[in-house]
Each structure stands twice: as C-alpha cells, then as structure tokens.
Amino acid sequence: MSLLELKNISKIYGELKALDNVSLHVDQGEWVAIMGPSGSGKSTMMNIIGCMDKPTKGEVLLDGVDIAKESSKKLTDIRRDKIGLIFQQFHMVNYLTAVENVMVAQYYHSMPDEAEALEALGRVGLRERARHLPSQLSGGEQQRVCVARALINHPELILADEPTGNLDEANENIVLDLFRQLHREGTTLIVVTHDPEVAEAAQRTIVLEHGRVAREIVNENFQA
Amino acid sequence: MFLRMITASLLRRRSRMLVALLSIGIGATILSGLVTIYYDVPRQMGAQFRNYGANMILLPSGGEKLTTGEAQEALGAIPADQLVGATPYRYVTAQMTRSQLSFMAAGTDFTQVQATSPYFMVEGAYPSGSREVLLGEEVAQTIGAKLGSVVEISYKPDAASADAATPITPGAALAGSAEGFNTNLVYVTLTLDDEMKIASLTVNADTQTPEYGGRAAEETYTRQFIGKSLPVRLGEDVDALSGATITSDAVVQAVNSARPTANAAAASGNTLSLRVVGILDTGGKEESYIFLSMSDMAALTGAEDELDVMELSVSASGAELEGYVSEIAEKHSGITPRLVKRVTRSEGAVLSKLQALVFLVTAVVLLLTMICVSTTMMAVVTERRKEIGLRKALGASDSSIRAEFLGEGLMLGGLGGALGAALGFVFAQVVSVHVFESSITFQPLLLPVTILVSMIVAAVSCLLPIKHAVAIDPALVLKGE
Numbered sequence A: 001m002s003l004l005e006l007k008n009i010s011k012i013y014g015e016l017k018a019l020d021n022v023s024l025h026v027d028q029g030e031w032v033a034i035m036g037p038s039g040s041g042k043s044t045m046m047n048i049i050g051c052m053d054k055p056t057k058g059e060v061l062l063d064g065v066d067i068a069k070e071s072s073k074k075l076t077d078i079r080r081d082k083i084g085l086i087f088q089q090f091h092m093v094n095y096l097t098a099v100e101n102v103m104v105a106q107y108y109h110s111m112p113d114e115a116e117a118l119e120a121l122g123r124v125g126l127r128e129r130a131r132h133l134p135s136q137l138s139g140g141e142q143q144r145v146c147v148a149r150a151l152i153n154h155p156e157l158i159l160a161d162e163p164t165g166n167l168d169e170a171n172e173n174i175v176l177d178l179f180r181q182l183h184r185e186g187t188t189l190i191v192v193t194h195d196p197e198v199a200e201a202a203q204r205t206i207v208l209e210h211g212r213v214a215r216e217i218v219n220e221n222f223q224a
Numbered sequence B: 001m002f003l004r005m006i007t008a009s010l011l012r013r014r015s016r017m018l019v020a021l022l023s024i025g026i027g028a029t030i031l032s033g034l035v036t037i038y039y040d041v042p043r044q045m046g047a048q049f050r051n052y053g054a055n056m057i058l059l060p061s062g063g064e065k066l067t068t069g070e071a072q073e074a075l076g077a078i079p080a081d082q083l084v085g086a087t088p089y090r091y092v093t094a095q096m097t098r099s100q101l102s103f104m105a106a107g108t109d110f111t112q113v114q115a116t117s118p119y120f121m122v123e124g125a126y127p128s129g130s131r132e133v134l135l136g137e138e139v140a141q142t143i144g145a146k147l148g149s150v151v152e153i154s155y156k157p158d159a160a161s162a163d164a165a166t167p168i169t170p171g172a173a174l175a176g177s178a179e180g181f182n183t184n185l186v187y188v189t190l191t192l193d194d195e196m197k198i199a200s201l202t203v204n205a206d207t208q209t210p211e212y213g214g215r216a217a218e219e220t221y222t223r224q225f226i227g228k229s230l231p232v233r234l235g236e237d238v239d240a241l242s243g244a245t246i247t248s249d250a251v252v253q254a255v256n257s258a259r260p261t262a263n264a265a266a267a268s269g270n271t272l273s274l275r276v277v278g279i280l281d282t283g284g285k286e287e288s289y290i291f292l293s294m295s296d297m298a299a300l301t302g303a304e305d306e307l308d309v310m311e312l313s314v315s316a317s318g319a320e321l322e323g324y325v326s327e328i329a330e331k332h333s334g335i336t337p338r339l340v341k342r343v344t345r346s347e348g349a350v351l352s353k354l355q356a357l358v359f360l361v362t363a364v365v366l367l368l369t370m371i372c373v374s375t376t377m378m379a380v381v382t383e384r385r386k387e388i389g390l391r392k393a394l395g396a397s398d399s400s401i402r403a404e405f406l407g408e409g410l411m412l413g414g415l416g417g418a419l420g421a422a423l424g425f426v427f428a429q430v431v432s433v434h435v436f437e438s439s440i441t442f443q444p445l446l447l448p449v450t451i452l453v454s455m456i457v458a459a460v461s462c463l464l465p466i467k468h469a470v471a472i473d474p475a476l477v478l479k480g481e
C-alpha cells in the first residue's frame, strides 16, 4: 500500500531548480535510501516530505492527503502525528537532559511520559545516561537520543537526513541496527546518505543528480 | 513538562537570563521603593507638620479687642516646654503707593512664624530689622518687586468710611470688611473691570474657624465672585460655604460695602518705605499677603498692640490640649481659644508634586526596563533560533512557542518582581532613614502589586521577541550549518 507519492514535483529558487520534476513512490513499511552529490536536492526533498517546505509545482500525497496544498498549521499537525525526524547535526535542546529532550517530542505530540521516554532511551542503549545534558554526551550518543526522540511517538514515517554523517563506525552500526528494528516493526524509513554501506542496508536506493532522479537501484541482498 | 522546560531554560542558561532578571529586578526595586516612599512620606511629613504647625488659635471674643499682653497672659495656661510657638497676627488692608493696589498686610513676629508655620518657604530671609517686609509671591509678581526692592505702602485708618464719598468707577480697586463668625472681621480686597464687574477678589478669613469659614479665602470659593456685578447676592450670584453661612454672609457684606482705595494714599494716613528681604512661597493664600513686623505695623496704623488672631503650636494633643482650651476660655473672657487641625494646604501642594515626580520616574524606569528586557529576549531568540526551529520540526505549534516564551517572560517577571519588592523595601528604608530620619512600615499589598506589574512589563517586553520566534522556519534545522 502506498504511503508516499511524489508526482512531478519541482522546487525552484529563482533560476535554480533544486528539484526538477521528481516523482517517487514509497510503500508502507518500505526502507528507501536517497543518495546523490552535495547540492543535488536531497535535503530539499526531505523538507518537502517532512512538511517543512512546499514544492513550487507538483503533488505530494502522504497517506492520500496532498500536503502541497495544506496550510502551515495543518502541516505542523501532520508532521507531529506521522513523521519522526533525524538530522545530520544532532539538534538537541542544549539545556534539557537526554530524557527531557525525548519528552519534548511527547509534549508536543500528546502527553509527556517519563517512563516511556526512559524506555525509548533504553532501546538506544542510553538508559544510564538519561540525566545527562547534551554537552555531557558524545556525538554518537546524542544521535542515538535523537533516534529515541524520533521513534517515541510511533511515527508512520521516519525521515533521516545523513543520520550517520558525523558518526564513528560503532555508533553507525548501532543506528543501523535501530533502523532494522524499526523496519521490522513496520515503520517506513527514508534515509538520505552519502555512505554506500548505509544505502546498502535499505531495500531500494534512489540517486538524485541536479534535482532529478538519475537512477534507482534495488538491493537484491536486502535482509530484514 | 511546560514548567520543567521553562525552569530548565532559566536555570541552565543562567548568564542571559540573569541580565533580564536583573533588569526586571532593578526596575521592580525602583518601582516598589518609590511607591513605598510615596505612601510613607505623607505619613512622615504629616507627622512632621503636625509636630510643629499651629494647632490652636486665640481669637478676641465678640466685641472685644485682643492685645499682645492679654494673649501672652493667656499663654500662661500652657507649660513653657509644651509651647513650640505663639505667633500674633494683625491684619489691615494697605495700599501700594505707586501702583495704588490694595493688599492684605499682616503684622507678625517672624521668629514665631518659623515655629508655627515651619512649612513656609522663603526666598531670601525673614525680616529681622525694622522697615523690612516679606512679600507673598503673588504680591511680588503683581507689583514686580524683587529682593532688595523698596516698596512704599500706606494705610488709612477706617478706609471704608473715609472714602465713602468717592464714587465707585469702572476699574476701581476696593477694600472692605464685615463681621463674621464670633464678630471677628473678614477682610476683602477686590478690583472691578471696565463693565463694573468683579475682576479679582482676595478674602482674608484667618479670624474664622479654619476648617469652616477659613475656606472662604480659598480660590475655589472666591472664583465664583469673578464676573459678578455689585451688589452680590448670596444664594443667587454665589453659593455659601457649607457649614459656614456666617462667614459666607460676611464675605458678601464686605464685598458689597467695599469702598474705593485708589486715592487712599493721597488722603491723610501713614506711609512706610519697606525693603523687600524675602519672598514667601506657601502654595496657599499667604502668597497674596505682605508681612511686616509688629512694630512696623504699629507705625503704619498708629494703633499699638491690637491682634486679630494668635496662632499657637502646642506639643500636646487630645484631652490635654482641650484642657488648655477650656482653661483659657474660663480665665480670659476676652479671648476665645479654638483648636485647629494641623493639616496644611502646603502639605498637599508638596505631596502632589512628589506624586507627579514618583509617577514620572516610575514610568521612565518601567520603560527602560521594558527596553532592556525586550533587547535581551531578542538576543535570546536569535541565540535559540536552531532550538526554536527544532521544536517546530518536532511539531510545536506557533501557540506553544508563544506560550513557552511568554511563560519564561512571566517567570522572569515574577522572580524579578519578588526580588525587586524585597530590595525596594530595603532601598526605601535606606532613603527614608537618610532623608526623613525615620523608618518606614512595610506595605504588604506592595508585594503582589510589584510582582504583577513586573510580570506585565516582562510579558509586554516579550511580545516582539515572540513574534520573531514564531516566524522562524523549521526547515532551517535540516540545512547543514
């Protein structure tokens, strides 16, 4: 069943076509990687899928709703209810502890629940560090907190923009393992990456070049 | 969670918040300090006035004359250590020879004046020798006299009858008197305009009961005479003072029987040249009088030793004071002693100026606080752009961003206000001890009021920063920077 459908979307900044007539179809529960050189429009695409930006042209159907036509207030609601975001820069609220950072996402979504937040931190292996401030955590640990925060509200779709870009090998593997778990649980994953290893973990890889879909590679060796 | 977030934001991001907290705290300190002083000063000033101002007067009984000797004798009833001052006053209507305008001239004892009217503000000095005069500020302005000027005044005994023959003409200056309460005289001077209507009126009702008939001298009462034709009818042209119909009636009679004074100087009478040594500012009717020593007054009038009233300041109150009154009344049938309230008009004048000053300073301080807090919060929003974007990316609606910043602002305002209320009390105490040499009482109501005002100020200061925070684009968090 289709979760996300991009239909001929373009994003134009003046002369520059950051996205040029891109179409993409993602099924419920699918794990898709997006690759491409810097400036090829990957982040622009993620912003549009993540309801933080609108395309200049085209339709974006998320769960059958055309988000290109919604008000920004409605987009905030959709993002909160359906999407979990993970960024290359870890982006934590720097004066809140790890567990409080997870609870912020709960707070905006529904009700903060400290026990549940601690459980999510346990899942990313940081149960012991829940009371630490971001400045007391390593980059890898911060990113794992961000993963816990992204999954706390059980989103249908997780969008990750170069989640392992700033991570060492060990933390990269932890994050990839978490993605595998989420995939097994039926969460749809769209992961932007430069790293072929991360892309190979996905079922399918879309390659963007100059704002267009250059190729699509299906991973024959995918293991759930 | 909301509270946890904003307290964490305040507690863990100390330096920035300290600046905002400090500015609100200082604003609140000044606010609560000034308001405390403002509420406390009247009490203190009142106490000081009451400590020193006149609280008893001696008047001649009906039909009698009061001499200094008799008055001094009556003072024997009051223990010397309780008698702060006893000031004799003799009032006559005198003319300035050059301008031919009439003024109320008061003969008095200047050393005693300073004891019974400590609130008199004199530019220059009180007269100390003979042929020196203290001019009310209004008089000085009218005749254009300055310190060091020499004024010539003249007096003609019984001006009213002497000038009976002179017709009243447009533009004339008139003077008159009539018996008021207890047959004590009320004096008036007035001028007419070209249409024979009253252009100005000064009433001296110092011999009347201050809280009742004494009010006839106030401008609020005399202004209703302006523009009226003679004779003035009480109850039709002008209203009576409530509770003082006798005095009101006397004022009207004095006005209607007033006679021209313009040529008084030309007729027989005494003339004195006096040097202006002081100008008196009281905020009250005394500004339209001229004051001379008793000996100069005697020289002017030719009549020795005759008083209209003697003002006493006695450091006693209640039953003790009333005891003195009845004792004097009993022993001296020619004297009517009376208690008067020590509240003075100049007290009100000083206080209203103080009030205006406090309001102005408070408004300026609150404005500065607002600017400072607003600037700090603006810097905070800029500093936290990423965080705000992140919150929005995580699904924060505009209203939750607004609520969070407003919450922080209100918390800051509350804390700063509490801090300021406490410091303000200390500040007021220090000022009070140094300036007024007395300590102040704590106003419990001031604590919630200061906190509330600080919270409002903080909230208002946050409005613009919040607008900027809400405008932040969540997409910026995905831009690798």
Ligand SMILES: Nc1ncnc2c1ncn2[C@@H]1O[C@H](COP(=O)(O)OP(=O)(O)O)[C@@H](O)[C@H]1O
Residues within 6 Å of the ligand: A013, A016, A017, A018, A036, A037, A038, A039, A040, A041, A042, A043, A044, A045
């Ligand atoms: N807000 C913007 N205004 C103008 N140009 C932009 C803006 N955002 C992105 N671009 C441009 O669009 C192109 C695609 O950017 P992006 O999607 O960030 O690429 P990447 O694949 O590296 O994530 C780039 O050339 C970038 O400079």
Ligand SMILES: [Mg+2]
Residues within 6 Å of the ligand: A042, A043, B480
């Ligand atoms: Mg990018």
